[in-house]
Amino acid sequence: MAYPRAMEGTHFVVRRDRLTEHEIVTTPRAPLERGDAELRVDMFGFTANNISYALRGESMSYWKFFPEARAGWGRIPAWGFGTVVRSETDAVAVGERYYGYFPMSSHLVVQPKRLDETGFFDSAPHRRYLNAVYNHYLRTTRDPSYHPDTEPASVVLRPVFGTSYFLADYLREYGFFDAEVALVSSASSKLACGMAFSLAPDAKRERRKIIGVTSERNQPFVSRLGIFDRVITYAEVTSLPATQRALYVDIAGSQVLRARIHHHFGSALRYSIMVGATHQDMQTSTAPLPGPEPVPFFAPTWIRHRNQQWTADGVRRQVGDAWRQYMAMILDPARSWMTIVSGAGADAVARTYEEVLAGRARADEAYVLSLSNAA
Numbered sequence: 001m002a003y004p005r006a007m008e009g010t011h012f013v014v015r016r017d018r019l020t021e022h023e024i025v026t027t028p029r030a031p032l033e034r035g036d037a038e039l040r041v042d043m044f045g046f047t048a049n050n051i052s053y054a055l056r057g058e059s060m061s062y063w064k065f066f067p068e069a070r071a072g073w074g075r076i077p078a079w080g081f082g083t084v085v086r087s088e089t090d091a092v093a094v095g096e097r098y099y100g101y102f103p104m105s106s107h108l109v110v111q112p113k114r115l116d117e118t119g120f121f122d123s124a125p126h127r128r129y130l131n132a133v134y135n136h137y138l139r140t141t142r143d144p145s146y147h148p149d150t151e152p153a154s155v156v157l158r159p160v161f162g163t164s165y166f167l168a169d170y171l172r173e174y175g176f177f178d179a180e181v182a183l184v185s186s187a188s189s190k191l192a193c194g195m196a197f198s199l200a201p202d203a204k205r206e207r208r209k210i211i212g213v214t215s216e217r218n219q220p221f222v223s224r225l226g227i228f229d230r231v232i233t234y235a236e237v238t239s240l241p242a243t244q245r246a247l248y249v250d251i252a253g254s255q256v257l258r259a260r261i262h263h264h265f266g267s268a269l270r271y272s273i274m275v276g277a278t279h280q281d282m283q284t285s286t287a288p289l290p291g292p293e294p295v296p297f298f299a300p301t302w303i304r305h306r307n308q309q310w311t312a313d314g315v316r317r318q319v320g321d322a323w324r325q326y327m328a329m330i331l332d333p334a335r336s337w338m339t340i341v342s343g344a345g346a347d348a349v350a351r352t353y354e355e356v357l358a359g360r361a362r363a364d365e366a367y368v369l370s371l372s373n374a375a
Helices: 048-055 146-171 192-203 219-225 235-237 255-266 297-311 312-331 346-356
Strands: 006-015 018-027 037-046 079-087 098-102 106-111 112-116 119-122 136-139 183-185 208-215 229-231 246-250 269-274 339-345 365-370
Touching: 006 219, 006 346, 018 048, 018 346, 037 146, 037 346, 048 079, 048 146, 048 192, 048 346, 079 146, 146 192, 146 246, 146 297, 146 339, 146 365, 183 192, 192 208, 192 312, 208 219, 208 235, 208 246, 219 229, 229 235, 235 255, 246 255, 255 269, 297 312, 339 346, 346 365
Parallel strands: 183 208, 183 246, 208 229, 246 269, 339 365
Antiparallel strands: 006 018, 037 079, 037 106, 037 365, 079 098, 098 136, 112 119, 119 136
């Protein structure tokens, strides 16, 4: 497919209420206003986490970050790297490279404010009241976690690793809610793997078991990772001792699976936390579940809490140290479990989106995409 003309932007959009419908649209790249800067979106990662953004677009305001003009359609957010190609502000210079939250597009116009050496916040009117974690763009030359060789792995793993790390931190803070065993659904997901990696030393020291729950297809892969104490299939959940004090970390987002776990453990289920939505079952129910009421986990809220306790610099250092340890494993050929699959252009983006949405993507592959040209 030919790339768009230099002064057009390309955008991948989806129907908000019917995610299987998607289109590529082009829009003019208008002249910048004073204070604006435009970044070319050089690459972005795409995983089940992006599907979660779409599924929770209304309830968690993800659709508001990059508004789509047509009613009923939306632009799914993704994490990636962008290069400044036009600037009408002294805040950022053409050629600078940033890591941050982008639409699945070729270009993004931002209004940089609250600048420091690490980067800036986009103060565009529609983003001012959205969570600041998603509005911060990190200058790569000042980012201690950045290395050009790790860009593809970073756009896939770094966004979910932040959630993984703080989810593990949250569970540690509350002593795993007195559970003996933690069940983690969608154990093949990158979010689950990062959480298990972050929890492994603590779980072993405190003699808690972290059980990965996954499909039969992915069970051999998850078992090979060696980061869960045990790996079982979804069908095997009800074979676990029902009297064992349990904690459920719901990354799958399947109401059917959640109900099965709640009914099986009942009062022995100490806590049920909803984190992701990698599975899409069409069954919905308002019937109350036995055991604790499921509680949603929103990483930015917990990050804000830790920023107040540890300071923002302290949080960055701790997460940076953990991230470097995780990347050491990912980049080690003897231990790495991930293959990067790159794609450029509308066809590649659409094909990858359909595979991930339908749950056909391979657990050991990571997708890095681009809709930009060299403009």
